Amino acid sequence: MSEQKANKNEWPLWEVFIRSKAGLDHKHVGSLHAIDEQMAIENARDVYTRRMEGVSIWVVESKHIHASDPHKAADMFEPANDKIYRHPTFYDLPDELTHM
């Protein structure tokens, strides 16, 4: 069986995002196979929330995610390395401000 044919018989891949509690953001937790979005959510419930990990699930079909090219990581990210002035650490804060 060619690789292409094997893939054709596989269900589509989905990425799963779980919100652990109200107010927090959805975090990527992993992926799974499912026929459609409804089954993806139900599978995600069974695979990723067995131990009360979440209160909300997002799924998105993996093919809809576009990623940065790992080979271009150096160009993309390293220029930020020596620009510490981009962090707001050079301000004098009044003493009354405690939660910064």
Next chain:
Amino acid sequence: MKNHILYTLQLADNALIYGHRLGEWCGHGPVLEQDIALTNISLDYIGQSRSFYQHAANLFNELPEAEKLELFQSVALEEKIKKAEKLDEDDFAYLRDGWDYRNIMLTEQPNGDWAVTVARAFFFDVFQALYYTQLLKSKDLQLAAIAEKSLKEVSYHKRWSAEWVIRLGDGTEESHAKMQEAIDNLWSFTGEMFTMTAEEKAMADTGIAMDTTLLRSKWMEEVTAIMDEATLKMPENNWMHDGGKNGRHSEHLGYILAELQFMQRAYPGMEW
């Protein structure tokens, strides 16, 4: 009190035998995700059975000694009772023989292919959801509490199985044919859900058990709605199996118990 115990065991046995059957899928599911879904459901049911068995054991241990031997015809269990030992949940699961098991025969039917497992789940889940909803009103507050906890689980099970009935029924020609065949083959095991044993009737009169005959029309309504959506035909045969609740089972239960009970029978009291 004796009726109360036997009725509680009936609820427990349904959950245990069905949970055990689903557990047989562990490692054999068609895809990893559904394998996990089924074993989750299996563990829900086995958890429910534990609650019922614990309750039955508490009731049993309060019986006068003379009455304790009147309830069962299982040698291993009787030996334990004769030693004046208290029983616990495990004793009921591991030391009763088939004729002392009171589960409906639908729960012990083999997994078959995916459509058979789905059809069996669908019939049972719809019933369990209706039944536990009624059981919330039980005068036995412990049973009502178990029903409350279990209802959330069963509502999800029902969603799972109904979803699959629709998927397969309204799927390809092959999946439709397999789903219809599974529905037709298991249909004659659904009648037993709506019959009552003498013990069950007595308990229903006291408000502890529920009148399950009243649930049939609602069950038919729910099942028909899903079957319609799945483009499946309701079976027309009305002949129904009966007997599981009274300890008369199909040939399959013995094999289940052989596997389930082997360790405790071969090495009594063994722990791991």
